[in-house]
Amino acid sequence: MRLEFLGTRGSTPISGQGYAMFGGSTACVRVISGKEEIYLDAGTGIVSARPEKDTNISVLFSHMHLDHIEGLPFFSALGQKGRGIRLYGKRREGASVADILDSIFTPPFWPVGLSDYPADITVSDLPRTLTIGNVKITHMESDHPGGSTIYRLDEGNSSFVYATDFEHGKHTKDLIEFSKGASLIAYDGQYDEDEYDDYRGFGHSTASVGKDIAWRAGAKKVCIIHHSPAHNDEALLKMERAAGIHFVRCGESTTV
Numbered sequence: 001m002r003l004e005f006l007g008t009r010g011s012t013p014i015s016g017q018g019y020a021m022f023g024g025s026t027a028c029v030r031v032i033s034g035k036e037e038i039y040l041d042a043g044t045g046i047v048s049a050r051p052e053k054d055t056n057i058s059v060l061f062s063h064m065h066l067d068h069i070e071g072l073p074f075f076s077a078l079g080q081k082g083r084g085i086r087l088y089g090k091r092r093e094g095a096s097v098a099d100i101l102d103s104i105f106t107p108p109f110w111p112v113g114l115s116d117y118p119a120d121i122t123v124s125d126l127p128r129t130l131t132i133g134n135v136k137i138t139h140m141e142s143d144h145p146g147g148s149t150i151y152r153l154d155e156g157n158s159s160f161v162y163a164t165d166f167e168h169g170k171h172t173k174d175l176i177e178f179s180k181g182a183s184l185i186a187y188d189g190q191y192d193e194d195e196y197d198d199y200r201g202f203g204h205s206t207a208s209v210g211k212d213i214a215w216r217a218g219a220k221k222v223c224i225i226h227h228s229p230a231h232n233d234e235a236l237l238k239m240e241r242a243a244g245i246h247f248v249r250c251g252e253s254t255t256v
């Protein structure tokens with residue numbers, strides 16, 4: 001699987017001097033496997049995606065907080081006539097992903113509905129397991145206000161765990177179990193150690209906890225995503241050095 005981290009900022013997009021190195025686009029990872037393109041979340045990172053011509057596109061939402069959906073109206077594939085796009089997410093707080101998207105893709109928030117786009121878009125509740133091409137997708141529930149979904153993508157001997165918007169504590173053991181032997185875990189490291197005390201219950205974690213979880217899970221690699229907009233490049237470089245693990249810049253790609 002080829003991974004492109006199109007958006008690694010959390011909470012809100014940000015730009016300007018001091019943010020150029022890590023970038024300011026919000027949550028989106030593009031996973032390419034053969035003829036399949038799987039997008040994990042549709043934050044503003046998805047705006048820079050340039051899908052291949054003949055691929056099938058699936059978008060899996062972790063949850064529907066704005067930083068994970070706000071790029072969707074500008075995703076170029078939506079404007080391609082006849083392009084098949086499947087959207088998946090869990091029903092939350094009584095509303096399906098289709099309900100939530102319908103309530104956003106409507107005036108006065110947005111001038112057109114999802115069905116008005118030229119692409120052939122379907123929206124489904126996330127099944128317990130899902131296979132897209134050669135990729136097997138499983139998921140677990142996160143600890144995050146309103147809930148969030150953590151995904152694991154397995155293809156052959158390669159596996160990628162997308163663990164964003166996760167607060168450690170209640171579900172740490174489950175995440176260790178879920179991530180056993182993963183090739184790579186992308187982990188929510190929004191806060192540094194000092195900040196975390198002030199933001200308990202906000203649904204995010206720290207790089208050092210991510211490192212520990214990866215070690216206990218026997219994962220080959222771990223990297224940090226969902227950077228706080230309160231942290232500029234200088235702050236993130238300092239956090240990255242202190243943690244001793246990689247903080248992902250927007251636009252980076254890797255293969256697992």
Ligand SMILES: [Zn+2]
Nearest residue numbers: 010011067165
């Ligand atoms: Zn988020």
Ligand SMILES: [Zn+2]
Nearest residue numbers: 063065144165
């Ligand atoms: Zn969130």
